[in-house]
Amino acid sequence: MxxxxxxxxxxxxxxxxxxxxxxxxxxxxxxxxxxxxxxxxxxxxxxxxxxxxxxxxxxxxxxxxxxxxxxxxxxxxxxxxxxxxxxxxxxxxxxxxxxxxxxxxxxxxxxxxxxxxxxxxxxxxxxxxxxxxxxxxxxxxxxxxxxxxxxxxxxxxxxxxxxxxxxxxxxxxxxxxxxxxxxxxxxxxxxxxxxxxxxxxxxxxxxxxxxGLTQANIKHLVYRAHSLDKDEIIARILQAEGGTKAVIFTRTKRAAQKLVDELNDRGFNAGSVHGDMSQEARERSMAAFKAGKKDVLIATDVAARGIDVDDVTHVINHTIPDDEKTYLHRAGRTGRAGKTGIAVTFVDWDDLHKWALINRALEFGQPEPVETYSSSPHLYEDLDIPAGTKGRIATAPKTQSVRTQKPGRAADAAADTGEDGSRRRRRRRSGTTPVGSTFTEGVDAGASAPASTEARASDASDQDGAGTHDGAGKEHHDGKPAVARRRRRRRHSGGNAPVQGA
DNA sequence: AAAAAAG
CATH class of the missing domain: 3.40.50.300 (P-loop containing nucleotide triphosphate hydrolases)
Structure with missing residues (x-):
């Protein structure tokens, strides 16, 4: 270095x-x-x-x-x-x-x-x-x-x-x-x-x-969820994980406002940033989040790019972004300066095609988002939350749909952090994690070329592999066919990336 | 189509 x-x-x-x-x-x-x-x-x-x-x-x-x-x-x-x-x-x-x-x-x-x-x-x-x-x-x-x-x-x-x-x-x-x-x-x-x-x-x-095309320090997860249930699921994720510092992205300013109100009603310490707020309020939210005085920031894509906040643990896409570039920038609010992070994306039924586009462009190799079975509320408890795997999602239910669950279920879940947690970890290690719940850590096919930088003034190819290429962009980075490159999935950097700051 | 960016 x-x-x-x-x-x-x-x-x-x-x-x-x-x-x-x-x-x-x-x-x-x-x-x-x-x-x-x-x-x-x-x-x-x-x-x-x-x-x-x-x-x-x-x-x-x-x-x-x-x-x-x-x-x-x-x-x-x-x-x-x-x-x-x-x-x-x-x-x-x-x-x-x-x-x-x-x-x-x-x-x-x-x-x-x-x-x-x-x-x-x-x-x-x-x-x-x-x-x-x-x-x-x-x-x-x-x-x-x-x-x-x-x-x-x-x-x-x-x-x-x-x-x-x-x-x-x-x-x-x-x-x-x-x-x-x-x-x-x-x-x-x-x-x-x-x-x-x-x-x-x-x-x-x-x-x-x-x-690979995505930041190796970020673990990506994707779920299909009914839009009416997402607030509930997000609340449970934040609760279950504990110690989270999360940025949640919505598609519209109205959705951002609704979600911040909802989460604050539920007792979270949430702030928001979007274009319908006064500049003063926007900056207050940002400063509070940066200072750790708020642990959840709900934002439109105004915060998708460039914003640098230390130790953001989770990025949650309440609504899937429109394209792979926005996905990449949003997810990039976590996993900064060598740290690790988790990006969770919820895909509405109507937005499955957007996931298909992002999945292909970013070479995730993930066919389908994991179904959260919104019609069966108790299954939310099985939503496989990755981070610390601190156990099931155990938030006290609030919404109508969750109140209909079988009595005792939530209490069981709340108490059950030991056995179930380890069982869950074993299951993940043994490779029987529900299909596609995580897909950052792929198989390392071995051959890893030394890091190289291309510095050719004439090269106009893109990194995100998505957009249309112009003439000069058709060559491959390493001279190997695209399929071979795609198959060689990224290795997980073992946390030895340089840490800057602090 | 939404969001952003001048007011």
Whole structure:
């Protein structure tokens, strides 16, 4: 493992990182920082929670040097306000030992403070497109001196919903500049599109082509559940697991609001983040969750990307996401910085085709979600919860459907954590786990190529294997047929992945 | 189609 100092990072930045207990670099950092420092344009791709922010952030800070001249020299664009806050905090930390000033520019907040900071000469701007353009139109934000430009969650920023804004922003920044695009997912067509804004970019993928498409530290489970029962099941999961720190994703803002109210009624300490909340309330929820004052966060896809909270144990998809990229980003809120996590997905009857798509794209090799038999409430108790396998789901029943269960059943379950738990573990070890309840740990077919990084400027293939490939993307990562690669399932990293922070 | 992002 390489230290940041060994990568050529300035001493004051190394010290700032060390203050946070960060000394060793992650692979994406090890690969992009030496290229980013001299100004190479980069498309940086690495799995969720593996350190992309510092991968682009350190070169940005270092390249600005110690020039005291006020004015915007660097621009980092992100898709959500919460991510703007987070990346701002990271950049603020990196610059803590130098005079470089950072400002977060995003909507839902008073203009005044942001404008004041710009007038005071802020040099690094982290922001969301709407407010950036707004202030630029008002001639309060001059981007013409921005020679460092980053798109974080770049594929999202170049998606239809953002593309027009991004194109506009690129007409405002310095024409001769250093441009970096980072994301965990980079479909081929997006890479091709991205080149319009870059100069001879190099595409770095800090992933071992053999290790699969998903984060190895995350265990994935999928269940079919009737939508009317999901609140109950989720409550039971949270209860049964104990000590959970969970992010629960819903498809709509209304569903998020309904679920947070429901869980709080049941005595959970839950917060929410979605676009119908005031920005103040959104940030309060995020801060409380990050600080551990709330242990459940219910969110729309506003929190699917980039948000970094320590020690999230579970991601629960109350509603299955629309595509494999969103699945990957949502699940990636757990299993960060080498830690392990669990992603549980509930699939409504109507959404089975979405599961089929995700299953295929992410090469899970999982044919069908496990049925939870919503019509037979007592079977919820047999829902095979993976994590600590702390026993059955033993929450006191609340809903009508569960109250109809046979008397004594819940009490039995609550008391029965010993024998049943070990029986369950034996069953899993012996391979008779209900079909498909877990499928992260696959058979290791042996041959494991050494981790390699592809860094070919001409390569436009994607990592998530899903989107349409453009011409250059047709070759395989390792020259072997796709089927062979698919068969070689990822190995479970034995918890020896580097731990950053803390 | 929903969510996000200016107000």
């Amino acid at each position: 390489t230290t940041f100092a060994e990568l050529g990072v300035d001493q004051d930045i190394v010290e700032a990182l060390a203050t946070k207990g960060i000394v060793d670099s992650f692979p994406i950092q090890e690969q992009t920082i030496p290229l980013g420092l001299p100004g190479q344009d980069i498309i940086g791709q690495a799995k969720t929670g593996t350190g992309k922010t510092f991968g682009f952030g350190i070169p940005v800070v270092q390249r600005l040097g110690l020039d005291p001249a006020p004015g915007v020299k660097a621009l980092i664009v992100v898709p959500t306000r919460e991510l703007a806050v987070q990346v701002y905090e990271d950049m603020d930390m990196l610059t803590s030992n130098r005079s470089t000033s950072v400002v977060a520019i995003y909507g839902g907040k008073a203009y005044e403070g942001q404008i004041d900071q710009l007038k005071a000469g802020a040099q690094i701007v982290v922001g969301t497109p709407g407010r950036l353009i707004d202030l630029n139109n008002q001639r309060l934000l001059d981007l013409s001196g921005a020679t460092e430009v980053v798109l974080d969650e770049a594929d999202k920023m170049l998606d239809l919903g953002f593309l027009a804004d991004i194109e506009k922003i690129f007409t405002k920044v310095a024409p001769v500049r250093h441009t970096q695009l980072f994301s965990a997912t980079m479909p081929g067509p997006i890479v091709a599109l991205a080149r319009r804004f870059m100069t001879n970019p190099i595409h770095i993928r800090a992933t071992d082509p053999d290790e």
